Amino acid sequence: MLVYTFGFLLILVALWILAIATGWGLPYFLIADGLNWLRVNPWESIVVAGVLLLLGLLLFLRPRASTDHSFRTSSKNGDVRISQDALQEIIARSAKSLQGVVQVKSSLRQREAGLEIIVMCQFEQGVLIPQVSGEILTKVKEDVELYTGIIVAEVKVLVRNLEKVRSVRVR
Numbered sequence: 001m002l003v004y005t006f007g008f009l010l011i012l013v014a015l016w017i018l019a020i021a022t023g024w025g026l027p028y029f030l031i032a033d034g035l036n037w038l039r040v041n042p043w044e045s046i047v048v049a050g051v052l053l054l055l056g057l058l059l060f061l062r063p064r065a066s067t068d069h070s071f072r073t074s075s076k077n078g079d080v081r082i083s084q085d086a087l088q089e090i091i092a093r094s095a096k097s098l099q100g101v102v103q104v105k106s107s108l109r110q111r112e113a114g115l116e117i118i119v120m121c122q123f124e125q126g127v128l129i130p131q132v133s134g135e136i137l138t139k140v141k142e143d144v145e146l147y148t149g150i151i152v153a154e155v156k157v158l159v160r161n162l163e164k165v166r167s168v169r170v171r
Contacts, residue, residue, distance in 0.1 A: 006059065071110060073149040082148050084108055087115075094143040095119055095136050100127035102163050114153030117144065124163050133157045 019027045038045040069084035088106050095104040103122035108115060119136055123129065141152045 003059070071108070071115065071148075071150055075149065080149070082150065087144065087148065087150075090144055090147055091117060091119060091140050094140050095121060098132060098135050098139060100124045100132050101136070103160075111153050114151035115144070116153055117141075117155045118158060119155065120158045120160050122161055122163060123159060127162070129159055133159065 016027050016031075038048070070081040071084070071087060073080050073082065087108060091106040092104040095101050100123050101121055102124055105120045107118045107120075109118075110116075117140060119140060121133075121136065123132060136157050137155045141155050144150060144152050
């Protein structure tokens with residue numbers, strides 16, 4: 001969030017400089033008046049400088065989000081990490097093995113109770129959606145737990161669309 005704020009401030013500064021460069025006097029006068037205010041009000045200037053310094057330090061010192069998209073499972077010999085891509089491949093193969101499933105994408109979230117899986121599917125036309133969705137829920141949960149050892153807390157299915165029936169023209 002702080003990075004977006006910093007980016008927004010950079011955009012504003014760039015627009016401000018562009019306005020001054022194109023001859024608009026108001027931004028220049030606002031800067032001059034602001035600098036004069038800072039010189040005349042030393043205590044307020046110290047507070048503003050302190051806040052800006054703290055915000056700058058927060059950008060550098062805050063813990064970085066891990067870019068490691070993997071999930072941990074334990075075995076008797078130690079920990080095993082499985083990449084998000086490998087898990088998504090297992091989910092896709094598991095769901096596509098069912099009759100009527102055309103396309104599969106998934107997203108994963110680590111929860112305290114286990115892995116939350118959201119499966120986004122495209123079905124063939126004429127498929128019984130509740131039946132196939134139930135089969136996906138069961139099969140994906142079983143396969144992920146079987147192949148990886150990761151506990152699956154919940155599987156959700158989102159049916160994105162149905163494959164359109166293609167008309168065949170006969171000449």
